Amino acid sequence: MIYFTADTHFCHSNIIGSCYRPFENVGEMNRALIDNWNNFVTARDEVYILGDFLYKGTGREANKILSQLKGRKYLIKGNHEKYLSDPEFRQETFEWFKIGNYSKPS
Numbered sequence: 426m427i428y429f430t431a432d433t434h435f436c437h438s439n440i441i442g443s444c445y446r447p448f449e450n451v452g453e454m455n456r457a458l459i460d461n462w463n464n465f466v467t468a469r470d471e472v473y474i475l476g477d478f479l480y481k482g483t484g485r486e487a488n489k490i491l492s493q494l495k496g497r498k499y500l501i502k503g504n505h506e507k508y509l510s511d512p513e514f515r516q517e518t519f520e521w522f523k524i525g526n527y528s529k530p531s
Contacts, residue, residue, distance in 0.1 A: 428466060428496070431475035433458055434505070435490050436482030459493050466496040471520075476503020484511025491518040 434440045435458060438451040448454040466472055478500060479487050487508040491498065500506070500522035508514050509524070516522070 426467070426470045428470060428472045429475060430472060431503070432477045433474070433479075434477055435479040436486055437480035437505075440480070455490065459490065463493070463495050466494070468495050470496040472496040472498050474498060474500045476501055477505045478503070479508055480505040482508055484508045484514030487511075488513070488515050488518060 435455050436451055440446060441448050441451070441454060446454060448457065462472075472494075479490065482490075497520050498518065500519050502509065502522060502524040506524075509516070509522070
């Protein structure tokens with residue numbers, strides 16, 4: 426199966442109120458997003474993330490979240506992908522990612 430998603434905004438506490446997400450805190454939101462993802466996606470599936478996967482999170486936080494998500498993940502960079510430049514971020518967690526005119530090789 427192939428899935429497309431966007432604007433998950435993991436680690437973004439302000440999105441809870443501004444988008445009326447039904448969570449008490451960012452930890453609860455992250456856990457629900459991971460659980461919901463994994464209830465549909467299998468290890469064989471492909472997931473295309475169309476930007477804004479994580480907001481205000483570190484490379485380490487991105488690694489932790491991505492390692493819990495099933496499927497082969499592809500990213501088209503949004504305006505909140507700052508974790509990509511964090512030296513602790515493991516780029517191999519994505520099959521590939523597209524940033525402007527640059528693509529991470531397979």
